[in-house]
Structures are given as structure tokens and as C-alpha cells.
Amino acid sequence: xxxxxxxxxxxxxxxxxxxxxxxxxxxxxxxxxxxxxxxxxxxxxxxxxxxxxxxxxxxxxxxxxxxxxxxxxxxxxxxxxxxxxxxxxxxxxxxxxxxxxxxxxxxxxxxxxxxxxxxxxxxxxxxxxxxxxxxxxxxxxxxxxxxxxxxxxxxxxxxxxxxxxxxxxxxxxxxxxxxxxxxxxxxxxxxxxxxxxxxxxxxxxxxxxxxxxxxxxxxxxxxxxxxxxxxxxxxxxxxxxxxxxxxxxxxxxxxxxxxxxxxxxxxxxxxxxxxxxxxxxxxxxxxxxxxxxxxxxxxxxxxxxxxxxxxxxxxxxxxxxxxxxxxxxxxxxxxxxxxxxxxxxxxxxxxxxxxxxxxxx
Numbered sequence: 001x002x003x004x005x006x007x008x009x010x011x012x013x014x015x016x017x018x019x020x021x022x023x024x025x026x027x028x029x030x031x032x033x034x035x036x037x038x039x040x041x042x043x044x045x046x047x048x049x050x051x052x053x054x055x056x057x058x059x060x061x062x063x064x065x066x067x068x069x070x071x072x073x074x075x076x077x078x079x080x081x082x083x084x085x086x087x088x089x090x091x092x093x094x095x096x097x098x099x100x101x102x103x104x105x106x107x108x109x110x111x112x113x114x115x116x117x118x119x120x121x122x123x124x125x126x127x128x129x130x131x132x133x134x135x136x137x138x139x140x141x142x143x144x145x146x147x148x149x150x151x152x153x154x155x156x157x158x159x160x161x162x163x164x165x166x167x168x169x170x171x172x173x174x175x176x177x178x179x180x181x182x183x184x185x186x187x188x189x190x191x192x193x194x195x196x197x198x199x200x201x202x203x204x205x206x207x208x209x210x211x212x213x214x215x216x217x218x219x220x221x222x223x224x225x226x227x228x229x230x231x232x233x234x235x236x237x238x239x240x241x242x243x244x245x246x247x248x249x250x251x252x253x254x255x256x257x258x259x260x261x262x263x264x265x266x267x268x269x270x271x272x273x274x275x276x277x278x279x280x281x282x283x284x285x286x287x288x289x290x291x292x293x294x295x296x297x298x299x300x301x302x303x304x305x306x307x308x309x310x311x312x313x314x315x316x317x318x319x320x321x322x323x324x325x326x327x328x329x330x331x332x333x334x335x336x337x338x339x340x341x342x343x344x345x346x347x348x349x350x351x352x353x354x355x356x357x358x359x360x361x
Contacts, residue, residue, distance in 0.1 A: 004155035004179065007035035007336065015043060023152040034154065056080050060240060062092055062117055064109035064315060071117075071318045077238060091317045091349055095342060098128075098291035098324040099228060103243050105295060105305075105312075105320070106230045116230075118295060118305040118312045118320075125229055127222040127296055128247045129329040131288035134281035135257045136178065137264030138213035139273035148207060149183060156181030159214070161331050163259070172255040173221060177331050178264065180214030212273055216260030217288070219331045221252055226285070228294055247285040257283060290334055295324035310345040319345045 008019040009032075016032030016039060025034045032039035045051040058077045063086065065072050073088040094101045102125055106116035113119045159178035164170055185208030226247035234242050261278035268276045298304025301313035306325050312318045321342040323334060 001157050001159050004158040006155050008154055009033050009035075016040065019154070021151045021153070023154075025154050057085075058238065058240070059096070059104055060084075060107065062094070062104065062108040062315075062318060064112065064117060066109075066112050069315065071315045077240075079238070082238065090353065091319065093342075093346070093349075094318065094320045095322045097322055098294055099243060099245075101320055101322055101324045102228055102294040103230070106228075107241070109315075113314070117318070118314055120314050121302055121304055123224075123296055123303060124305050125294050126224050126227050127293040127327070128226040128228055128245070128285070129220045129222055129292040129326065130247075130285050131290045131329060131331065132218045132220055132249055132253050132257065132283040132285075133215055133288050134283050135218075135260045135279065136180070136213065136215035137261060137268050137276060137278045138211060139268050139276035141182065141210040141212055141273055144210055155179075157214075170255075170259070172252045172259075174219040174252075174256075175331055176216045176218035176256055176260055178214040178216055178260075180212065182210060182212040184208055184210050212268065214264050214268070216257070216264070217331050217333075218253060218256045218260060219329050220249065220285070222293055222296075222328060223247075223250060226293075245285075249283050249285060253283070290323070290329070292323040292326035292329050292334065295320050296327045297325045298327065309348045310341060319349060321345050 009016060010018055012018050013032075019033035020031055022029075022031070022033075024030065028034070028036035028038035030039070042051075042053075054076070056079045058079055059074050060077050061075050063072045063075060064070070071089075071092050073086060074092060076085045076087060077083075078085065094104060096104060105118045105124060108117040110116060115122075116124055118124050157178075157180050159180075161175040161177045163175040164173065165175070186204060227245075229244050229246075230241045231244040232241060234244075236242050257280055261280055265276050265278050295305040297306040297308065297310065299308065301307075304327075305312060306320055307313055307316075310319045310321045310325055312320065322338055325341065326334065326337075
């Protein structure tokens with residue numbers, strides 16, 4: 001068991017201060033102690049003088065020249081005025097989060113490919129993945145009544161994956177990790193018997209006993225039949241076809257969930273935790289909000305949407321660098337991986353643009 005890792009500063013950087021334990025991570029952290037677009041990359045991009053932000057805009061399609069076999073820009077719908085604008089560019093980076101990025105590809109170049117830009121392999125929209133969660137264990141911890149939580153950490157404890165490693169074979173593929181923590185309940189037993197008034201307030205301010213819990217984060221395998229497509233019969237308020245999602249957890253994930261519960265209970269019981277219980281809400285796709293796949297990377301244009309540099313095989317000046325390029329999910333939080341691949345792809349794109357400039361001299 002280790003303390004969870006997260007993208008928080010322990011020392012100040014130019015324009016950003018270290019984590020203040022304010023518990024404002026979900027807001028993007030106004031101080032910049034927690035990495036977010038708002039606190040880190042956008043301010044840096046604005047300082048270059050080369051960034052134009054266009055809020056309240058919906059990119060409806062990538063414009064494609066079938067003779068040059070390249071994208072020429074994007075078409076944008078103003079969400080407030082319903083006016084359409086066209087932006088021309090040498091390259092296009094698509095990073096709208098897995099489902100929206102794939103929606104955009106499905107909606108682009110349909111005059112060339114009926115199923116959208118990047119669909120020539122037949123894999124666009126397929127292999128949707130997530131992380132399955134909502135199963136684990138918890139219990140009551142005796143003692144430590146002179147202790148209380150201190151500060152507001154941005155996360156809790158983590159137990160890395162340990163199943164199906166070192167030649168171990170389970171009845172399912174891949175594995176899971178645990179995320180969890182401990183806290184004191186609020187209110188003494190007496191609070192349950194007091195209806196209102198000062199006595200109730202005082203009883204509620206008394207800390208109760210300690211509880212501990214651990215929830216599994218399991219890998220979802222890439223299944224071709226877990227898909228997203230354009231719904232031809234339903235449109236949103238702007239008249240755009242919405243996504244239809246057809247995906248489920250399968251036997252492999254369900255077997256893994258059972259072990260998440262049983263392993264968690266065993267660990268807590270051996271640690272001396274009392275009244276140990278297991279839980280499993282059966283899990284659904286989307287609950288982990290770590291959507292991945294549907295525009296997978298690969299070495300073969302017949303079996304993948306993107307090449308090793310995140311370029312669409314059918315339009316190499318279009319880069320897709322969010323979770324949609326993933327070919328497997330792992331069981332860890334994936335955002336830093338997306339960021340690393342985005343930086344890698346951007347570096348490659350810049351190098352290629354410089355070559356183009358030099359060659360045309």
C-alpha cells in the first residue's frame with residue numbers, strides 16, 4: 001500500500017504555487033498547485049501570442065481534400081448564434097476526449113468514407129474501453145480515538161496491480177489496483193436519538209469511529225463489439241446526430257470484480273479491521289469516466305485508425321491524441337499518458353512542419 005500519486009506541485013514553479021491543500025482540485029486549482037489546463041498549459045499558450053480561444057463553439061467536421069488526401073481545416077458552429085465558420089490550417093489536432101473526438105471523425109469526410117474520416121480500416125468507433133469500479137471492501141477500525149484527519153489531501157492510498165504477474169494465471173485476463181482511504185464518521189451514537197437543538201449540534205460535532213474502504217479499478221479489455229456510432233434518428237438542439245453507445249462489461253471483467261471483493265475483504269480482515277463487508281454495484285461502462293479506444297493506434301492501416309505518431313492513416317496531417325488512441329486500458333488513471341503522447345505528437349508535428357518549410361526554400 002502506497003500513498004496515491006497525483007499531479008500536485010510540492011515546490012513552486014513560475015506562475016504557479018505549490019499545493020495549498022484547499023481541496024479545490026475539481027475547479028482546476030486557481031493557485032495552479034494542481035495541474036490543469038486552466039492553471040498550466042493555457043496560460044503558457046496565451047503568453048506566446050499565438051493562441052486564439054473560441055468558446056461556445058462546436059467543431060462539426062474536419063474539412064478534407066480528397067485529391068490531396070489531407071485535411072484543410074475545420075468547420076465550427078457557434079453554439080449561441082448558430083452561425084458556421086471555417087478555419088483553414090496545415091495540421092489539425094483533435095483532442096476533444098474520446099467520445100467527442102470519435103463523433104467528430106464519424107461526422108467528417110463522409111462523402112469519401114460513409115463511416116467517417118479514419119474509418120477505412122473498419123475499426124473507427126470500435127474497441128471502446130473504460131475502467132470498471134464500484135466493487136471492493138470496507139470495515140470498521142477500532143481505537144485511534146485520539147487521532148483525527150489532518151489537512152485535505154488530494155487523494156488517498158493506492159495498491160498497485162498484483163494479479164496475473166510473474167507467471168501467475170487467474171481465470172481472467174489482466175488485473176486491477178485499489179484506491180481507498182480512511183476517515184472518522186461524524187456524530188456519536190447519541191446523535192441518533194436527538195431530534196433537534198443544541199444537544200444535536202454538539203453530538204454531531206463529536207467524531208465517531210474510524211472506517212476504512214478500498215475500491216478496485218479494473219481493466220476493461222478491448223472488445224470490437226463495444227462500439228460508438230452516429231445515431232441517424234436522433235439529433236441534438238443544433239441538429240447534429242448524437243452518439244449511440246453500445247458497450248458492456250463482459251465475463252472477464254465480472255470474474256475480476258468477484259476477486260476484487262474477496263481480496264479486499266481478506267486484506268482488511270488480516271489487518272484487524274472489524275465488521276468487514278464487500279460491495280459490488282455490478283458496474284457499468286462509463287462509470288469510471290476513463291473512456292478510451294474507438295480510434296486506436298497501430299502499425300497496420302488495415303487494423304487501426306492512427307499510426308504510431310497519432311496521425312490518421314487516411315489524413316496524416318490530422319493528429320488524435322486523447323484517450324481514443326489507446327489500444328488497451330491498463331488499470332491506472334490514464335490522463336498523464338494522454339498528455340505524454342500529445343507532447344510527443346506535437347513535437348513530431350513541429351519537426352515535420354520545419355522540414356516542409358526547409359524543403360520549400
